[in-house]
Amino acid sequence: MTRNAQSDDLHRAVRRFATGDRSRSFSELALEIAAFQRQFSAGFARLCKSRGNSLTRVDDIPGVPCDAFRLARVALHPESEDRLRFFTSGTTSGARGMHAMRVTETYHELALQFGRSALLSNERPHHVVALAPLLDEPPTSSLGHMMAMFMVDFEQRGPFDVRTHERWLIDDRGVDLTALERAAERATKRGETLLVLATSFALVGLLDALGERTLPLPAGAVVMQTGGFKGKTREIEPSELRAALARAFCIDHARIVGEYGMTELTSQMYEASVPGSALARERRGQSGVYAEPPWLRVVPVDPSTLEPVPHGEVGIARIVDLGNVDSALAIQTQDRVQRVEGGIVLLGRATGAPPRGCSLAIEEFMASVAR
Amino acid sequence: MSDLTYEARRARLEPLFESARSLLDPSSERGRHARERLVASSGLSPAGVDFALQRCLEIAPSEPEISALIRSTPTAQVAHVLLSANVFVAAHRAIAIGLAASAEVRVRASRREPEMAELLLAGAPGAFRLVRELSPSAGDRLWAYGSDETMADVATTLPSGVALHAHGSGFGVAILDGMPDESDLGTLLGGLAEDVALFDQRGCLSPRVLLVNAEPAAVSALARALARELEQLARRVPRGQLTTQELSEQAKYRDTAIFMGEVFEAGPGFVSLGEQGRWLLPPTGRNMHVVATPDPLAMLAPYRPLLTSCAFAGEPAQRQALSRALPGARVCRFGEMQRPPFDGPVDLRET
Numbered sequence: 001m002t003r004n005a006q007s008d009d010l011h012r013a014v015r016r017f018a019t020g021d022r023s024r025s026f027s028e029l030a031l032e033i034a035a036f037q038r039q040f041s042a043g044f045a046r047l048c049k050s051r052g053n054s055l056t057r058v059d060d061i062p063g064v065p066c067d068a069f070r071l072a073r074v075a076l077h078p079e080s081e082d083r084l085r086f087f088t089s090g091t092t093s094g095a096r097g098m099h100a101m102r103v104t105e106t107y108h109e110l111a112l113q114f115g116r117s118a119l120l121s122n123e124r125p126h127h128v129v130a131l132a133p134l135l136d137e138p139p140t141s142s143l144g145h146m147m148a149m150f151m152v153d154f155e156q157r158g159p160f161d162v163r164t165h166e167r168w169l170i171d172d173r174g175v176d177l178t179a180l181e182r183a184a185e186r187a188t189k190r191g192e193t194l195l196v197l198a199t200s201f202a203l204v205g206l207l208d209a210l211g212e213r214t215l216p217l218p219a220g221a222v223v224m225q226t227g228g229f230k231g232k233t234r235e236i237e238p239s240e241l242r243a244a245l246a247r248a249f250c251i252d253h254a255r256i257v258g259e260y261g262m263t264e265l266t267s268q269m270y271e272a273s274v275p276g277s278a279l280a281r282e283r284r285g286q287s288g289v290y291a292e293p294p295w296l297r298v299v300p301v302d303p304s305t306l307e308p309v310p311h312g313e314v315g316i317a318r319i320v321d322l323g324n325v326d327s328a329l330a331i332q333t334q335d336r337v338q339r340v341e342g343g344i345v346l347l348g349r350a351t352g353a354p355p356r357g358c359s360l361a362i363e364e365f366m367a368s369v370a371r
Numbered sequence: 372m373s374d375l376t377y378e379a380r381r382a383r384l385e386p387l388f389e390s391a392r393s394l395l396d397p398s399s400e401r402g403r404h405a406r407e408r409l410v411a412s413s414g415l416s417p418a419g420v421d422f423a424l425q426r427c428l429e430i431a432p433s434e435p436e437i438s439a440l441i442r443s444t445p446t447a448q449v450a451h452v453l454l455s456a457n458v459f460v461a462a463h464r465a466i467a468i469g470l471a472a473s474a475e476v477r478v479r480a481s482r483r484e485p486e487m488a489e490l491l492l493a494g495a496p497g498a499f500r501l502v503r504e505l506s507p508s509a510g511d512r513l514w515a516y517g518s519d520e521t522m523a524d525v526a527t528t529l530p531s532g533v534a535l536h537a538h539g540s541g542f543g544v545a546i547l548d549g550m551p552d553e554s555d556l557g558t559l560l561g562g563l564a565e566d567v568a569l570f571d572q573r574g575c576l577s578p579r580v581l582l583v584n585a586e587p588a589a590v591s592a593l594a595r596a597l598a599r600e601l602e603q604l605a606r607r608v609p610r611g612q613l614t615t616q617e618l619s620e621q622a623k624y625r626d627t628a629i630f631m632g633e634v635f636e637a638g639p640g641f642v643s644l645g646e647q648g649r650w651l652l653p654p655t656g657r658n659m660h661v662v663a664t665p666d667p668l669a670m671l672a673p674y675r676p677l678l679t680s681c682a683f684a685g686e687p688a689q690r691q692a693l694s695r696a697l698p699g700a701r702v703c704r705f706g707e708m709q710r711p712p713f714d715g716p717v718d719l720r721e722t
Binding site: 043046047050062064065067068072073159261287303304305306316332334350360 | 540542543575579604615616618619621622623625626628629630631649651652677
């Protein structure tokens with residue numbers, strides 16, 4: 001069977017798994033995808049070889065470091081077959097990575113399925129806006145693309161042009177508070193549930209712009225908060241930010257839901273906090289605890305040995321995402337995590353070793369080169 | 372005799388040199404004591420500390436070097452010196468520059484590693500003052516060594532009128548312009564392995580990348596040979612302890628490098644082989660990235676501001692071109708990256 005035929009089969013199997021088909025377990029699918037990637041990715045094959053070539057358990061699957069996405073093409077297929085290319089925004093270390101997708105259906109289905117489960121809290125029509133810059137064409141930000149998908153899917157009124165300034169409420173001047181107020185008024189008038197999709201730094205910008213004022217959102221509104229600050233704004237502790245947002249929007253804390261996603265991944269995790277959402281009913285999650293979808297598993301590993309840590313101990317996240325059929329099934333991040341009941345607690349990024357003496361730290365190097 | 376005459380400045384250096392010399396003998400009480408303290412604070416192995424002292428502590432700088440150091444050092448009412456950690460021998464040169472600048476020298480050692488400054492002072496009582504905090508005033512000069520972050524902090528807190536000589540983070544590269552014959556290659560790689568191993572690569576002169584102008588197959592063999600040299604050297608001079616963060620950086624680097632290409636185990640570290648044009652800066656701890664390139668100078672261009680040292684082997688004309696292209700880096704031979712002439716700060720980049 002050709003590479004693409006194998007890939008297509010695996011994509012279909014993953015999509016079936018996501019809709020509840022358990023004829024193949026998570027582990028079976030993961031190991032099949034790993035074997036497929038070992039066959040067609042020389043880099044992944046070398047990683048497997050360095051671990052003794054054993055691929056018998058999910059824990060055996062080596063994670064591809066996120067840095068690899070910045071330094072090399074992480075895809076099994078040639079560039080000519082890319083249907084989507086998402087670029088990282090550049091963390092504090094500067095250089096941008098790229099995640100190329102050959103099959104977009106899997107990305108769309110997985111993102112929508114878990115997004116609906118985490119963010120939709122009632123049967124009423126929704127109105128979706130993003131505290132993000134106008135989506136570029138073609139989309140290069142996976143987050144922006146996902147936000148656009150949510151706008152179309154969650155409003156359930158068929159395809160429409162999402163590229164309008166009424167939807168994307170950040171421009172060169174910052175957050176457009178007036179447009180957000182208009183969106184809130186519209187949702188109230190029409191009896192719609194307002195969903196605000198936002199990055200953490202956009203929300204801090206909004207709080208700064210509001211000052212002591214409030215911007216009440218209609219009852220039932222949900223705010224999805226994602227991402228770090230990436231040096232773009234002042235940083236606020238997550239609990240403090242949530243409290244400030246709840247105050248500013250006059251909504252319950254539980255309606256501010258955290259999302260965890262990465263350009264290098266196909267799937268996302270969410271806090272299972274939104275009252276009435278399917279995810280909250282299933283997991284009854286606490287604030288700060290991120291639920292994995294059934295097709296994604298976080299394995300906290302020791303930062304030095306990259307071996308899984310005992311249950312409940314802090315490690316850095318190796319993320320096994322069945323959606324990453326054509327790139328890297330397992331991603332090794334530097335995000336510190338801890339497994340608790342109901343999911344994963346995010347503890348912030350493990351920074352690179354601080355420079356001892358005057359040797360150049362790798363993050364300094366990447367940032368300097370990117371400038 | 373004025374404090375500012377050449378002779379006065381030269382005279383102030385001698386007690387410091389004598390103090391440094393007295394640290395060298397491991398069988399002396401002072402030499403043994405120094406090794407114990409430096410092993411405890413630096414994280415290097417006992418053999419690593421001894422290796423660094425024997426190879427890098429400038430105990431007998433030549434008069435032309437000393438003259439160059441004095442003449443290139445501006446005088447000051449008071450010279451303040453802020454030291455960094457880990458490359459402990461650097462304290463010697465930094466304090467020497469302070470003494471060349473002023474009769475009043477105040478030194479703040481790294482909190483993590485104050486030993487070398489204390490050892491030098493113990494052998495040259497009164498030559499300078501060790502202080503907990505530096506408080507320079509207008510007309511003084513401050514020589515500061517450390518990370519870019521530290522330099523930025525220092526620059527923002529300095530009173531006006533204080534001249535700052537900031538020496539921040541950097542790294543070294545090595546260039547092999549063509550493949551030498553086998554015996555020369557062994558010598559070159561042996562020298563480079565020592566450059567890497569000294570201070571477990573934590574210094575700003577430490578090489579992290581080797582650029583080779585040769586066919587990829589030959590470069591792959593060379594990378595393997597370098598790994599062998601590093602492995603052999605590690606048996607004689609074991610690497611010290613790495614922190615958890617450093618080990619984590621190394622694990623990330625190793626897997627990234629494996630994904631990108633060939634990686635050879637090199638004792639406690641790794642040698643990675645990059646595709647043409649692909650830079651990967653390995654973390655400290657005896658790791659090297661080797662890249663085949665037909666034009667090493669062009670490959671260096673984006674990294675010029677970061678480069679402090681460049682070992683070169685090849686045609687003299689290319690070496691001259693390299694020196695012109697990298698005015699801020701010390702161009703030297705393989706095996707001499709950690710022993711620059713004692714003629715001023717090791718870091719020649721504009722501050």
